[in-house]
Amino acid sequence: MNAAPDALVPPEHRVAYPNVTVGETLDGNRDFAADAIVVGTGAGGATAAARLRDAGLDVLMLEEGGLHRTETFVTDPATMIHRLYRDAGTTMIFGRPPIIFAEGKCVGGSTVINGGMSWRAPERVLEHWARDLGIPDAGVRAMEPYFAEAERILHVEPNDEDTYGRNTHLFLAGAERLGWPVARAPRDMRRCMGLNNCALGCPTGAKQAMHVTEVPRALAAGAALVTHARIDRVLFRGRRAVGVRGRFVTDDGRRLGRFRAHAPLVVLAAGARCTPGILKRSRLRARMIGRGLHTHPNAKVVGLFDAPIDPWIGTHQAFHVHHFLEQGVLIGYAAVPPGLLAVALPGVGAENARWMRQYNHMLTAAALIEDRGEGRVVLGPDRQPYMLFDLSREDLETVHRGVALTAELLFAAGARRVLLPFADLPELAGPDELRRIAERPRVADTIELMTVHIMGTTRMATDGSRGAVDPSGAVFDTDGLVVADASVLPSSIGVNPQETIVAMALRNADRWIDRRAARR
Amino acid sequence: MLRSTTRILRAVIAAIRPRGSGFDQPIDDHVLVETQRFLRYFPWTLRVGLPLGLYLIEVGPPLFARRWRRFTRMPPPEAAAYLAGFQHAGGLRSALLMGLRALVFLAFYQHPDVLASLGVDWAARADVLVRRRAELMYERGA
Numbered sequence: 247m248n249a250a251p252d253a254l255v256p257p258e259h260r261v262a263y264p265n266v267t268v269g270e271t272l273d274g275n276r277d278f279a280a281d282a283i284v285v286g287t288g289a290g291g292a293t294a295a296a297r298l299r300d301a302g303l304d305v306l307m308l309e310e311g312g313l314h315r316t317e318t319f320v321t322d323p324a325t326m327i328h329r330l331y332r333d334a335g336t337t338m339i340f341g342r343p344p345i346i347f348a349e350g351k352c353v354g355g356s357t358v359i360n361g362g363m364s365w366r367a368p369e370r371v372l373e374h375w376a377r378d379l380g381i382p383d384a385g386v387r388a389m390e391p392y393f394a395e396a397e398r399i400l401h402v403e404p405n406d407e408d409t410y411g412r413n414t415h416l417f418l419a420g421a422e423r424l425g426w427p428v429a430r431a432p433r434d435m436r437r438c439m440g441l442n443n444c445a446l447g448c449p450t451g452a453k454q455a456m457h458v459t460e461v462p463r464a465l466a467a468g469a470a471l472v473t474h475a476r477i478d479r480v481l482f483r484g485r486r487a488v489g490v491r492g493r494f495v496t497d498d499g500r501r502l503g504r505f506r507a508h509a510p511l512v513v514l515a516a517g518a519r520c521t522p523g524i525l526k527r528s529r530l531r532a533r534m535i536g537r538g539l540h541t542h543p544n545a546k547v548v549g550l551f552d553a554p555i556d557p558w559i560g561t562h563q564a565f566h567v568h569h570f571l572e573q574g575v576l577i578g579y580a581a582v583p584p585g586l587l588a589v590a591l592p593g594v595g596a597e598n599a600r601w602m603r604q605y606n607h608m609l610t611a612a613a614l615i616e617d618r619g620e621g622r623v624v625l626g627p628d629r630q631p632y633m634l635f636d637l638s639r640e641d642l643e644t645v646h647r648g649v650a651l652t653a654e655l656l657f658a659a660g661a662r663r664v665l666l667p668f669a670d671l672p673e674l675a676g677p678d679e680l681r682r683i684a685e686r687p688r689v690a691d692t693i694e695l696m697t698v699h700i701m702g703t704t705r706m707a708t709d710g711s712r713g714a715v716d717p718s719g720a721v722f723d724t725d726g727l728v729v730a731d732a733s734v735l736p737s738s739i740g741v742n743p744q745e746t747i748v749a750m751a752l753r754n755a756d757r758w759i760d761r762r763a764a765r766r
Numbered sequence: 767m768l769r770s771t772t773r774i775l776r777a778v779i780a781a782i783r784p785r786g787s788g789f790d791q792p793i794d795d796h797v798l799v800e801t802q803r804f805l806r807y808f809p810w811t812l813r814v815g816l817p818l819g820l821y822l823i824e825v826g827p828p829l830f831a832r833r834w835r836r837f838t839r840m841p842p843p844e845a846a847a848y849l850a851g852f853q854h855a856g857g858l859r860s861a862l863l864m865g866l867r868a869l870v871f872l873a874f875y876q877h878p879d880v881l882a883s884l885g886v887d888w889a890a891r892a893d894v895l896v897r898r899r900a901e902l903m904y905e906r907g908a
Contacts, residue, residue, distance in 0.1 A: 254900040257908050321888040334807035437902055439895040449892050450899045498806045558886055585872035595846050599784035605884050
């Protein structure tokens with residue numbers, strides 16, 4: 247093999263983006279027209295757009311955020327949070343406790359900032375949808391080809407062993423000592439290098455997020471994309487959706503000109519917070535729109551080790567513990583940049599400094615909780631969507647169980663101290679103290695939780711009294727209006743939802759295409 | 767941001783920024799600029815709410831700590847103790863401190879001098895791995 251040329255760059259740095267209009271550069275008001283409008287370019291939106299384009303439709307993608315090319319990605323959290331995150335990562339789910347929620351606002355949506363986990367929804371969840379909720383073709387066998395196709399689109403593969411850091415080896419050692427089986431995590435990537443920058447965009451291009459896969463594929467096939475386009479509402483003629491209207495906005499949200507886009511098919515894929523917000527602003531009064539919010543919260547648990555770990559070196563989440571999924575707990579680990587991890591550690595000033603001096607000795611793990619309680623999305627006085635969610639008593643118990651299991655794993659891995667997400671029980675000095683978690687009063691307010699996995703706010707059901715969309719994702723009591731994001735998932739799935747969103751978008755898009763063909 | 771709120775924010779940074787344990791870099795000005803840079807990306811509720819919160823901190827000592835002077839006139843140890851009291855106060859005061867901590871810590875700990883003192887060089891590693899992956903993909907024929 248000849249030496250590589252000096253100017254060699256990863257293939258994702260050379261992706262072409264034809265047919266893109268940058269909304270923040272447009273003056274005045276604009277009108278667009280297409281066969282199908284897709285609002286949002288994340289896992290669901292980009293997948294639906296590419297599928298519809300493949301079927302020959304003239305597709306227009308509208309994205310509120312900007313197009314940030316892989317070669318512009320850097321490792322500085324502040325810079326990337328400004329560029330890629332909605333509200334600079336400050337979105338809150340209000341309730342007891344308040345939960346920090348992060349989602350992408352850029353071409354590719356949250357696929358650009360997620361950890362790249364690509365799990366199928368567990369079989370018991372799919373069977374629940376098919377058997378208990380009566381959703382046709384949502385069971386394991388029916389969904390199989392869609393998951394297979396999703397894995398092809400996402401380019402799912404496990405990590406190479408040369409990307410494992412000490413955090414991975416410690417996580418594996420802890421699980422092994424406890425006799426807990428681990429699952430090697432499938433991820434959407436092509437030759438991950440273990441840079442550990444997934445949450446701020448992957449500069450190496452290894453993560454196969456939608457901005458390097460389905461969005462450019464749809465564009466190359468003739469679809470169009472308008473960035474910086476924030477949707478205000480869906481336009482109707484009678485009960486038929488005929489388009490959307492909105493405004494162009496700058497990266498920091500300043501409002502510019504107005505636009506209308508006209509199409510006989512409107513696909514909403516703006517995420518489980520904004521999609522119900524758009525529907526509510528569109529004066530749809532169906533009771534179930536915005537209900538059924540699941541948050542899949544995660545509780546951070548940090549292990550402090552005597553020997554250095556250098557947690558920023560080596561891939562994160564190459565493995566998960568799925569052993570407790572039936573109990574609603576998934577355990578993973580992550581590499582968190584110093585500026586973000588410090589927020590999860592106690593104190594200010596000198597106290598915080600003492601903890602952070604040990605940064606290279608810390609392994610950050612987390613328990614992800616399959617929540618049973620439900621919250622909702624409501625419109626505030628400013629007509630923006632706000633999320634309300636209280637941990638149920640059962641969920642509160644699961645959080646404690648998850649934190650205890652995660653702390654147990656860290657102690658088994660050799661941690662000498664473990665930091666907990668409880669303000670009133672911030673640390674454990676050894677495994678003997680694990681009982682203190684069980685003894686802790688079940689107070690929700692002092693638990694620190696965050697999430698990147700909300701779902702279920704326009705969920706699929708067989709009738710409008712139980713859900714907002716039908717089993718193909720079509721909004722009840724409307725024509726030509728469908729949903730293709732995590733909003734449609736009928737229940738909490740307990741694992742990272744990316745692949746299930748893609749699979750469900752593929753499944754539903756086939757139904758919209760069939761319906762359109764039947765009408766002709 | 768108004769001059770008055772900038773003055774309060776500067777005092778907040780001085781009170782809660784990490785100190786000791788090798789974190790005495792003189793970078794308060796950098797932290798102030800970075801913190802203000804975040805503001806324009808906030809939702810309008812926070813763009814309005816944060817300055818109000820800073821005024822609450824400024825006039826709060828008599829209400830919350832029985833101290834009879836404004837926050838910006840407190841000596842640093844007293845100011846730090848006053849703000850630390852917000853952590854367990856619950857409600858808006860806790861949320862306010864949590865938000866300010868997040869902004870200050872993000873700007874502080876990601877400063878190149880601080881990262882160097884921690885022995886963390888994510889950016890250099892990124893350069894190496896981008897190049898290495900390009901070579902690997904080239905060898906694969908991608």
